Amino acid sequence: VPGAALSARLSLLIALASFAVAIARAPADPDMFWHLASGKWMVEHREILRADVFSSTVSGQPYSVGEWLGEIVLYSAYALGGWAGLVALRGILVAVGAFFLTRLALRGARPQVALPLVAAALILSTIVWTDRPQLFTLALFPLVLDLLYSARDGATRRLVLIPPLLLVWTDLHGGYALGLAVVGVFALEAVLRRRAARAFVTTAVLGFAVTLLDPGSLGIGGAIAHAAAPPRFIVEESPPDVLRPAGFLFALFVLGTLTAGLSGGMSLLEVLLLVPLLWLALLAQRDMPYFAFAAVPYLATRLGPVMARVRLGVPRSPFGRASTPVGHALAPAAALALAVVIVMGLASLPTAADVSAYPAGATPLLGGGGTLLNEYDWGGYLIWTTPGRPVFVDGRLFPYLPAVFADWSTLVNLGPGWRDLLERYGVTTVLLRPDRALAGALREDGWRVAGSDTRWVLLSRP
């Protein structure tokens, strides 16, 4: 097991490497745009956005997705540095998460066992490396977990940091419920073990109390309801498919945990921590990384004995012993190579969003009145790029459930009564994927094609 200094150095190394990887991608997430637009509105109006101002279908209706602080921070990064600012923020948050995850993994394991696990968990987590408030959860979850493990090992004073962290986290992203649950698990285990129970329980109670302080956040009930019944038509909210790359990696974590548990057993804390996170991950694939993050320290400590049981042996460190000439030569070389990569990455930070998945060519044609019927995935992009033309539906989802979303689905899929809905909403312009049933039907019915390419078609009522 590495000492504190080596652990810190290795954690920093992994964090910097993660930063270098994270800043390589241009912003492209469909929800990023409406988060930015919401942040911009709040900065400009100096108040929390509590009612819809972007759509034609639920205009003026109150709603909350929480995350107001997360949206403001995202927009501030954009306002300060443009798209490059947003990318830099992403890199920093990923690096923070990677740093604390590495620290967690190195708590009880040798680097040659722990670091591959960290790398695998970070690769899995790339599915949530999008420019949205969920990045804050990616950074804060390992941080809180690290604090809790430290406190469990005796440094209970560190628990003081958790309530303020939860207070901020609550306003950054709805994933704060995950942090609160983890704090609760440690408190429960402390009570059952009768060790430092008072400190952990006080932290849990205070943590819960501070999450109630801000009315602008997503309530704990809303966060739990969303986690318990994720909207299945959104890809990231669907259950993990273990025959796809990310799902397969997740399955390896599940099977690794099972193997380690069957082979070497599990403690009460590990069961209390891993079972709910596994459940959550199986409910929605966006939560897979959090199970992997929590499993990393467990696997890191148990993988060695498991490998010994099947007589595979623990791999040697690729760098050899630090005191050997090879180790002395390789470590600075690796650090230098990483520094070069980071400098090159910073020098070539993406300065524009990747809009290849969006109907960029259609936005100049979207003038005029009447209701626009748009693809769900493009709603956020249209809010950001064409603020003068309210959307029919977008990724905020909650304000549209259930009625508007059901109507949208009926319309684009030509469900019974689609013509009545088209009239009721006064739809005059339709911007959809060309393979939508509605796009074909309206063309056949004589709607004018105002523009199109392979990804989109813009139709106007004749």
Place this chain on the structure above:
Amino acid sequence: VTRVSTFALLLGAAFGVLITPQPVSDSDVFWHVATGARTLVGDLPRTDIFSWTIAGAPVLTDQWLGDLVFAAARAMADWRGVLALRALAVAALVTIVIDTALAARPGRPSVAVAAALPAIALSRFAWTDRPELLGLVCFALLVRLLRGGDRGLLWSIPLLFVWSQLHGSFALGLALILATCAARAIEERRERWRFVPIAAFAVLATLLTPSGLAVWTSSGGHFLAPPRFVSEEGVPDLSTFPGMLFGLTLAFVVTTTMTTRRATLREIAILIPVAFVALTAARHTPLLAIAASPYFASRWPDVLARWRSSFDARATETLSTTEQRSSSGAARGTPRTPSLARDGVPGGRGPQARSDSAGALGRASVVGLGAIVLAAAIFLADGRVDESGYPRAALAALPSGPGLLNQYDWGGYLIYAAPATPVFIDGRLFPYVPAVLDDYRAMVGAHPGWQDIASRRGVRAMIVRPTDPIAVRAPERGWRVVYSDPIAVVLVR
């Protein structure tokens, strides 16, 4: 391999009885029976004979024996025969699962039943009239055999041979036999080479089918690229009831690792591959529960025995004599043997008051009674097909001959109920992938260009659900509605 317990047989028969009120209604049973019927008369269909879109094209024969068994059951007693086959398969499945759990925890029937409950509850969703059910029985039996010694491992090869003729799930059986051989080779390093021929024979056993190497096509296709639009092939969803049961099973496995006794390498060799397969598709989730039931049984505490023990202790403490105190101490020291163990559950350590022959006679009587009750339940059950989910009333409006576009879920039913009208597509799926399936989806979804596809394919009639986009759009484009009810719409060009 041990004798099957009377207790497990009785519970198996009880579940067999419980399943008899469920009428025959599975959408795939019809094409399985139709295929098996051809095989029954000596004409194993190697090319398609039911559709007009792939007529004459090669089809899989990987489930030929499963199809034949179902067709034979129907030939013997019409659909009641199919129902009887299902009831017997369910009875066998439950019996094996409980018996395996009992073998893992001798003399503790309450623990064994509790450990088998997730398997019974999850497999309930697969208690349908398909070869898949027979595959589950084979799987449960394999788990039983692989937990035994050398003899169990050897018996697994003939089982695998039969399984390979019944259903594509045999591939998992082969994987488990190979994994068990590997685990035992690690455990018994000095004799590790003796597992090589066993593994080789296992592979060979899967190839001795009418399909030869092609037997892997269906298994490989289902496993590596499951058609996700078929609900049972979708990923396990914990927000549904079956998914929740699966989640609980997985959680139980993880939680059980807290117990002091670690799993053996052989248990790990079975549980880990099965856990992965269970994660791949909803229809595979019962496999984990079946494989895990003996693990649960051997690790879970006997809460009932502890409660009885403490109850006995409290009762005896109220007595004040020295002898009574001594009796109380004995009860506390060793868990009381449940009465069922004395009545013949294998491994029961209680004193045997009866002679072996009397015990055997008693067991035979109980098993015979169970069989009679099961037979009576089958006889009294409704032996007709439940057509409430099918477009029965619309059949008269269907034209004969090729040219019908049908709902995917109704393909098997139409093969059975409208043999004069070949189908566009049905639940056999793989022969239709990708061209026919793509065209089907484009037309039923009324995607742009659906009319061109209909013309190119020569579609002249459709039978679809009223909520399908094409049912809304086709009349707007001049197709005539010749029949309509809440279940189906029939349209002609």
